[in-house]
Amino acid sequence: xxxxxxxxxxxxxxxxxxxxxxxxxxxxxxxxxxxxxxxxxxxxxxxxxxxxxxxxxxxxxxxxxxxxxxxxxxxxxxxxxxxxxxxxxxxxxxxxxxxxxxxxxxxxxxxxxxxxxxxxxxxxxxxxxxxxxxxxxxxxxxxxxxxxxxxxxxxxxxxxxxxxxxxxxxxxxxxxxxxxxxxxxxxxxxxxxxxxxxxxxxxxxxxxxxxxxxxxxxxxxxxxxxxxxxxxxxxxxxxxxxxxxxxxxxxxxxxxxxxxxxxxxxxxxxxxxxxxxxxxxxxxxxxxxxxxxxxxxxxxxxxxxxxxxxxxxxxxxxxxxxxxxxxxxxx
Amino acid sequence: xxxxxxxxxxxxxxxxxxxxxxxxxxxxxxxxxxxxxxxxxxxxxxxxxxxxxxxxxxxxxxxxxxxxxxxxxxxxxxxxxxxxxxxxxxxxxxxxxxxxxxxxxxxxxxxxxxxxxxxxxxxxxxxxxxxxxxxxxxxxxxxxxxxxxxxxxxx
Numbered sequence: 001x002x003x004x005x006x007x008x009x010x011x012x013x014x015x016x017x018x019x020x021x022x023x024x025x026x027x028x029x030x031x032x033x034x035x036x037x038x039x040x041x042x043x044x045x046x047x048x049x050x051x052x053x054x055x056x057x058x059x060x061x062x063x064x065x066x067x068x069x070x071x072x073x074x075x076x077x078x079x080x081x082x083x084x085x086x087x088x089x090x091x092x093x094x095x096x097x098x099x100x101x102x103x104x105x106x107x108x109x110x111x112x113x114x115x116x117x118x119x120x121x122x123x124x125x126x127x128x129x130x131x132x133x134x135x136x137x138x139x140x141x142x143x144x145x146x147x148x149x150x151x152x153x154x155x156x157x158x159x160x161x162x163x164x165x166x167x168x169x170x171x172x173x174x175x176x177x178x179x180x181x182x183x184x185x186x187x188x189x190x191x192x193x194x195x196x197x198x199x200x201x202x203x204x205x206x207x208x209x210x211x212x213x214x215x216x217x218x219x220x221x222x223x224x225x226x227x228x229x230x231x232x233x234x235x236x237x238x239x240x241x242x243x244x245x246x247x248x249x250x251x252x253x254x255x256x257x258x259x260x261x262x263x264x265x266x267x268x269x270x271x272x273x274x275x276x277x278x279x280x281x282x283x284x285x286x287x288x289x290x291x292x293x294x295x296x297x298x299x300x301x302x303x304x305x306x307x308x309x310x311x312x313x314x315x316x317x318x319x320x321x322x323x324x325x326x327x328x329x330x331x
Numbered sequence: 332x333x334x335x336x337x338x339x340x341x342x343x344x345x346x347x348x349x350x351x352x353x354x355x356x357x358x359x360x361x362x363x364x365x366x367x368x369x370x371x372x373x374x375x376x377x378x379x380x381x382x383x384x385x386x387x388x389x390x391x392x393x394x395x396x397x398x399x400x401x402x403x404x405x406x407x408x409x410x411x412x413x414x415x416x417x418x419x420x421x422x423x424x425x426x427x428x429x430x431x432x433x434x435x436x437x438x439x440x441x442x443x444x445x446x447x448x449x450x451x452x453x454x455x456x457x458x459x460x461x462x463x464x465x466x467x468x469x470x471x472x473x474x475x476x477x478x479x480x481x482x483x484x485x486x
């Protein structure tokens with residue numbers, strides 16, 4: 001009897017899982033079809049019949065996707081949330097914060113509703129939204145979101161996981177920007193140590209953490225430690241990503257700033273100029289990171305007593321920052 | 332905000348105080364609003380506005396700003412950091428401008444010694460700190476000491 005019951009339960013269980021499976025297959029098929037339709041519509045803009053002789057940029061495809069995604073994929077909330085999340089992150093990297101915000105907020109809300117508040121993808125959305133707020137200088141709103149993402153990831157992944165290490169890095173960077181150096185150093189050191197221990201080493205993320213830890217050492221005035229970390233990060237990112245990458249540009253800018261702070265102007269200046277050229281190539285003429293590099297180069301010209309050169313660069317950078325980040329951005 | 336303060340510094344150094352001062356003040360208000368208390372950038376704003384106020388003969392107005400800025404650096408940074416030394420030197424210049432020479436002297440000489448040690452003798456901040464000592468001793472009538480520091484400014 002006891003055995004029978006067990007078999008019964010197993011058969012019943014099997015039946016349910018088959019039913020679930022066939023439901024899932026049907027759902028996956030519908031999902032795939034809707035996604036395919038969404039993508040077809042997206043890429044049709046580059047069809048010569050639609051484009052009417054105009055060159056279509058990746059940006060225009062992104063903009064069209066962002067416009068359509070709410071309607072087109074509303075029956076597939078999980079896929080919709082994933083795509084919105086990716087689009088939101090791309091807009092954040094482009095410095096187009098107003099376009100990023102509604103996508104990341106909607107992605108978070110949908111994921112919370114469909115997956116529950118403690119899901120790994122919810123943590124991902126929380127982290128990306130925190131990133132957007134940090135970029136805009138809104139530290140007060142960003143910090144609790146990072147911490148919430150961190151708590152979810154700690155609970156789900158235990159204390160060694162690439163996402164956890166990345167989260168520690170992001171929160172560490174926020175604390176650095178807030179000026180809390182002791183806490184920032186501790187989190188960034190943890191992130192570096194965790195990345196170093198991970199089996200596939202996650203070199204890009206390790207390079208990011210090394211770079212950020214170097215920022216703290218730099219501000220604290222520990223130039224030898226900072227320089228070593230910047231150089232290790234740069235070597236790693238160049239090897240992983242090639243020379244045309246935003247991370248390599250950040251490494252170069254930061255190393256130049258360190259050489260500048262140490263008074264080594266002749267080494268710093270060409271490195272700033274190289275960074276500026278690379279960032280313009282990567283991000284276009286108008287981007288917060290372009291403005292930052294212009295500011296740094298201007299500071300160097302000022303230190304070299306080239307006031308005229310410095311002033312015109314400052315004014316240009318200031319106008320760009322005002323336009324992109326508003327008047328009240330703290331950095 | 333850093334760009335705004337940097338531009339204001341440059342304009343101040345060029346003697347364009349009228350354009351520089353409102354930029355400093357605006358940055359200070361915004362930084363107080365958007366940054367946590369004790370942020371280094373707030374310290375920069377305070378010290379740099381302080382320099383302008385000394386330059387434009389308002390050392391009494393500069394003093395509380397400079398003290399606040401110096402405290403921020405002292406709290407956030409290792410005690411031998413050059414920003415603390417620089418803030419001490421500027422505060423010394425402020426004391427000197429108010430003819431409080433005895434208060435000014437240790438601030439100026441200690442600040443200068445630390446800057447020289449951390450950033451080298453030919454660094455822009457070190458040279459400015461040295462200038463301030465020369466000015467102090469000249470004002471104070473200690474011309475021999477002024478000459479000794481003046482000699483350090485030559486190549």
